Amino acid sequence: MNSFGKGASIDAAAILANLNKDDLMTAGRMGKYIMALTAAGIDCTKVNDNGTVRNLVAEMEALEKPESMSVYDAVCILPVYQYDSCKQGDSAMAPSALIDLILANADDKGLFGFLTYGCDMQTTAQAILALLPYQSFHSGAAAAIKKAESALLSMENEDGSFAYSAQYREANLDATANVVAALEAIGYNCASDSRLTTSNGSMSLGYLTSVAEKDLTGYLDASSYNESAASAVVLMAFAAHEGARQADGVYSVYTFKQVTKDDSNSGSNQDSGSNSDSDVKPLAQTGDDAATAAAAAIALCALASGAVASVVPASSRNSRFTLGATKVPKRRTSAR
Incomplete structure (x- = not known):
């Protein structure tokens, strides 16, 4: 939503409410909440929670324990520190230590994850996005991104999709x-x-466009169990694609736009069903015209219908907090 210039339309109050109800909180999960709230224009070092000012970054850091930290936590914590408002405080792990932890959890191919159970495409993608801002800061980050890139390309299925892991195609x-x-x-x-x-x-x-509902209001495939969460992560992918076209080829969805009053006004137009004043542009017509045109229609339809990327309630997600919701093979669920 932020990437589409709709950060003010994100329901920050609902995200904070879900944070407060989350009974599985880890530093990594808190990192995801911080990113969602930051995308909504909230300074997470000064969050007003019913009259109490909370520093969520400090709360996240209080949860950081090197002995129990996993790569799944690290890829969610590291991006927080790229935001100017989220300076590191009294933390158990510096960004360099988080990067070292991520790099230590890459397999021979370059995929990231829990090495005992096998690495996966989702963690690898999140690791790439987390490491990108630190390529000049850490000597191993750029090489790891390049190796992960090659590994991902080798894992694409014939229909253009990616499996969760190499074991489950x-x-x-x-x-x-x-x-x-x-x-x-x-x-x-x-x-x-x-x-x-x-x-x-x-x-x-x-x-992604092939699994859209007929009325273009949602996305679901056999791996999904929550349509709104799956639709949110697909919208994120569309935002990445559109952002890259507007930025001449490279754009990270972890790079947030400033949330302004105009942003809020655009959200009002969106809610009323009118997008005449919207700053959202159709996806560029390049290459696969059919797929790109469908993506443009679906992305704009999702925005016009008032789609807001909000956090899935704790009761409906597994222990690993992600931007989407998918079925994870049973023998891997316990590791998440």
């Missing part, structure tokens, strides 16, 4: 959307790049 909507966001951030056009075009002409962005 079935299409996974959440993983595919995250991979699209990561690849767009390092210079790929997921609607036309020949490096992503399969032998039957399929593309990753095309796969």
